[in-house]
Amino acid sequence: MEQQLPRSNNSTTRNLVDHVATGLAVLSTILVVTPLVAIFAYLLFKGASSLNLAFFTQVPKPVGEVGGGMANAILGSGIILAIASLMGVPVGIAAGIYLAEFGRNTRFANVVRFTADVLNGVPSIVMGIAVYSLIVLPQKHFSAFSGGVALGIMMIPTITRTTEEMLVMVPNSVREAALGLGLPNWRSVLSITLRTASPGVITGCMLAFARVAGETAPLLFTAFGNSFWSTNLNQPIAALPLQIYIYAISPYDDWHRLAWAGALVLILLIVVSVALVRYVASRGTLKGAA
Amino acid sequence: MGVGITVKDLDAWYGTHQTLFKISLDIPANQATALIGPSGCGKSTFVRCLNRMHETNASGRVDGTVRIGAMDIYKDAAPVEIRRRVGMVFQRPNPFPTMSIYENVASGLKLNGFRNRRVLDEIVERSLKHAALWEEVKDDLRRKSGASLSGGQQQRLCIARALAVDPEVLLMDEPASALDPVSTAKIEDLIFELKSQYTIVIVTHNMQQAARVAERTGFFLSGKLVEFDVTHKIFTNPGDKRTEDYITGRFG
Ligand SMILES: Nc1ncnc2c1ncn2[C@@H]1O[C@H](COP(=O)(O)OP(=O)(O)OP(=O)(O)O)[C@@H](O)[C@H]1O
Ligand SMILES: [Mg+2]
Numbered sequence: 001m002e003q004q005l006p007r008s009n010n011s012t013t014r015n016l017v018d019h020v021a022t023g024l025a026v027l028s029t030i031l032v033v034t035p036l037v038a039i040f041a042y043l044l045f046k047g048a049s050s051l052n053l054a055f056f057t058q059v060p061k062p063v064g065e066v067g068g069g070m071a072n073a074i075l076g077s078g079i080i081l082a083i084a085s086l087m088g089v090p091v092g093i094a095a096g097i098y099l100a101e102f103g104r105n106t107r108f109a110n111v112v113r114f115t116a117d118v119l120n121g122v123p124s125i126v127m128g129i130a131v132y133s134l135i136v137l138p139q140k141h142f143s144a145f146s147g148g149v150a151l152g153i154m155m156i157p158t159i160t161r162t163t164e165e166m167l168v169m170v171p172n173s174v175r176e177a178a179l180g181l182g183l184p185n186w187r188s189v190l191s192i193t194l195r196t197a198s199p200g201v202i203t204g205c206m207l208a209f210a211r212v213a214g215e216t217a218p219l220l221f222t223a224f225g226n227s228f229w230s231t232n233l234n235q236p237i238a239a240l241p242l243q244i245y246i247y248a249i250s251p252y253d254d255w256h257r258l259a260w261a262g263a264l265v266l267i268l269l270i271v272v273s274v275a276l277v278r279y280v281a282s283r284g285t286l287k288g289a290a
Numbered sequence: 291m292g293v294g295i296t297v298k299d300l301d302a303w304y305g306t307h308q309t310l311f312k313i314s315l316d317i318p319a320n321q322a323t324a325l326i327g328p329s330g331c332g333k334s335t336f337v338r339c340l341n342r343m344h345e346t347n348a349s350g351r352v353d354g355t356v357r358i359g360a361m362d363i364y365k366d367a368a369p370v371e372i373r374r375r376v377g378m379v380f381q382r383p384n385p386f387p388t389m390s391i392y393e394n395v396a397s398g399l400k401l402n403g404f405r406n407r408r409v410l411d412e413i414v415e416r417s418l419k420h421a422a423l424w425e426e427v428k429d430d431l432r433r434k435s436g437a438s439l440s441g442g443q444q445q446r447l448c449i450a451r452a453l454a455v456d457p458e459v460l461l462m463d464e465p466a467s468a469l470d471p472v473s474t475a476k477i478e479d480l481i482f483e484l485k486s487q488y489t490i491v492i493v494t495h496n497m498q499q500a501a502r503v504a505e506r507t508g509f510f511l512s513g514k515l516v517e518f519d520v521t522h523k524i525f526t527n528p529g530d531k532r533t534e535d536y537i538t539g540r541f542g
Contacts, residue, residue, distance in 0.1 A: 173384035177448070179346055181398035181455060182374030191401050196388050 040267070047264035050257040055265075060227050060243070066254055070262050072229050076144065076238040077269070079231065080223055081213055083148025088155030088212075089205050093194075095156065096163025096201070101189050113161075120157040127154055128218035136222060144230070144237035147223025151215060155208040162204025166197035202281050206274045213270050216241040240266045292489035293359035293458050294319040295340060300354035302335050302344055308513065309335045313354070315508060315518045322481055322490040324500035324521065327510030328536070333493045334381055336510065337461045340491065341376035342369040358459060374402075377457030379465045381493075383444035385436030385451070391418075392431040394447055398455035413454050420483070421450035422476035442469040449477070453484075460484065462492040466499065478503050497537055501525050509533045 054069045061068030095112060103109025131150040136142055170193050178188035194201070219225070224236040225246065231237075240262055247259035295317040302310035309332045317323045325333045338344040339352050342363060356363050363372045385394050393400070395414045404410065414431070418424040423446040427434070436447055445468050452460060462481075466474040481490055481503045494500050500507050501521055508518040509530075517524060517533045528534045 171384075173380065173382060174386060176343065176346065176380060177384040177386065177451075178397075178401075179369075180341065180343060180373055180378040180380065181401075181451070182370050182372075183398070183401050184370050187401055192386060192397075196386065198388070 043260065043264040043267060046257075047260035047262075050261035051264065055258075055261055059229060059238075060258075062227075063252075068258070070238075070240065070243050070258070070265070072226065073238040073240045073243040073262070074265065074269070075229075075231070076223070076226070077213070077240040077266070079144055079233070079237060080147045080151060080219070080239055081209065083145060083233070084151035084155055084212060085205075085209060087149065087152030088159060088208060091152075092156045092159025092205070092208070093163050093201065095160040096167065097189060097194065099160065099164040100167035101193065113164075116157040116160050119153070120161070123217075124154060124215050125217035125220075128221040131218065132221035139234075141234070142222060142224035142236040143234050144223055145233045147219050147237065147239065148233075150218040150222045151212040154212050154215065154218065155205075158208040158211065159201075159204050162207070163197070163201050166200030166204070167193055169200070170196045199281070202277065206277055210270045210274060213273075214241055214266060216245050240269075291458070292320040292485075292487065295459065295489065295491070296355075296357040297340075298355045298357075300336070300339060300352070300356065302332070302339055302353075303349075303351040304335075304347065305349040310339070311513045313515045315515060317489065317491060318506070319489050320485055320487075321505040322485055322492055322503050324504035324507040325491065325493045325510060326495070326497060326500055326507060326536070329495075331510040332513040333510050334463050335513075337378070337463055337491055337493060340459070340461055341373050341378055343373070343378065345369070374398075374455060375457055376459040376461060377452035377455060379445070379449050379452050379460070379462045381463040381467070383441060383448050383468065385439070385444050385447050387435060387437035389436055390432045391427050391434055391436055391439070391447060394436040395450045395454050398451060402455075414450075417450040417454040418447075420453050420480055421446040422473060422480060423447060423450060442473050445469060446473065446477070449480070457488065459489045459491070462490065464493050464495065467495065474499070497525065509536060511536070 054067055055071075056069060056074065057071050058067070058069035059072045060070070095116070099109050099112060103112065127150050131146050131153070135146040135149060139146075174196055175188060175193055178192040179185070183192070219239050219242050223239050223242065225242040226236045226238045244259045244262040244266065247255040247262065250256070297317070298314050300310055300313040301308065313336060325336065327333055335344060340356060340358075340363075342352075344350040344352055352364065355365075358372065358376060361367055361372075363376075386397060389397060392414055395417050396410050399410060399413065415424065415428075418427065423443060426443060427439070427447075436444065439447060445465060449462075449465060466477050469477065478499065481492065484490060492500075492504065504521045506519065507521040507524040509516045509524065509528075509532075511532055517528060517530045519529065523529075524533060525537060528537065534540075
């Protein structure tokens, strides 16, 4: 006798199950995307009307005067984020390389991993207080620099852990190929392994960047905010999230509108910079590259 | 010119598991030497000891002496220097996935600091022609990634990459196991051609291939070198019963 595989005797049942599963998947996707679209739409609705040239060219007006903009806050956020990235990206990537390629299962590597995970969970306001006592207090003044440091430290754990994960995923045969050509280990790590993992590493950096770009709490104790133009790294500096916060808790309708516009600009700036980095990074990609 | 290889009392381990036992043999310069034997007998481990790749495995350990020309590779030189002189084609194709075909072939030179574009172009073309891949990829050299090629093409790319750094010895671990008969024939032609400049050690499961390309053949069994002699003798009049059983397929 021939053995027969058990069969679903009813193909309509199977089709039904198939449809239900697909339906559930679509539903979950909608559930995930809806808040995002809703937030964006609401921001557009509330903020777009207050966006004008003045918003991008003027500094805030004193209380009571209508108009003004957030030019200084946009610039300030750019400066703070540049400092944060200059610090967080190299340190984060270097630590990730250490964990994946050199430390691996050593005790020290495990300590670094644990520290990174704890650091990732530290509330951002605590990070602000820490940098306040480490940099602001000794210097006796708030500064753009200390704000950048606070955000930079917050970027490190995310970048470190994603860099490590991406490097570990690079197959060993790729490392062997590099060593087999007579390349020194450091060369192989930087030019071959890291390069092979670079799409994932870049994603990690962008995630960290986008996350800290909207942080307000750590800046309250460090960058502090500023109603005037300033590009001095040793002076308090304005930042979009700070300005939004100040405007949002104020009692004035005009400031509320500006806060909405600021939130919209903040989101747009994050989206644009992430898209820009992705575009630049993908220009070098080849047909069929893994 | 190629150089000869002298191996004396070579032992190798993975952790506590010994995979090679007192291997001694002389591989002559400018010839092809084939290594045959059943799966898991230690052929790959052996060739990996000839360019110090075995020790890149965290648990890998080696004892004994290996001389490449006059150099005792475990005493006189750094692994990096040896691997430049002793090129390797691995059992599984391993092109650099994010690099173009051109960059893959040029990588060994470029990453060691060689910058002359015109000479690099020449070397890339010559190496790809040698590896019988040029015609298939010459229009996509810089546009296509190494990972986008077929398995057989990837292996020939890896051969080209190894040739580009101009080693004295070329270790080939089953270079043709993923290739169709036409490409295999091309690789065998290549081995014939390369013999005038390089010393070649080739691991193969294909005995006809060993018989066709190699002057000498070694038979490995369970980590030991059972017999090492001129290829003709191994295949027509082996000195050891186990060799005879293996090549006549009565093994096992
Ligand atoms: N990375 C490794 N870690 C631990 N043991 C290993 C490792 N690689 C190989 N071995 C062991 O070493 C022995 C020899 O393996 P090797 O790869 O040298 O065999 P081989 O002759 O090349 O086989 P094949 O023809 O299948 O490629 C085997 O018993 C194998 O289990
Ligand atoms: Mg093998």
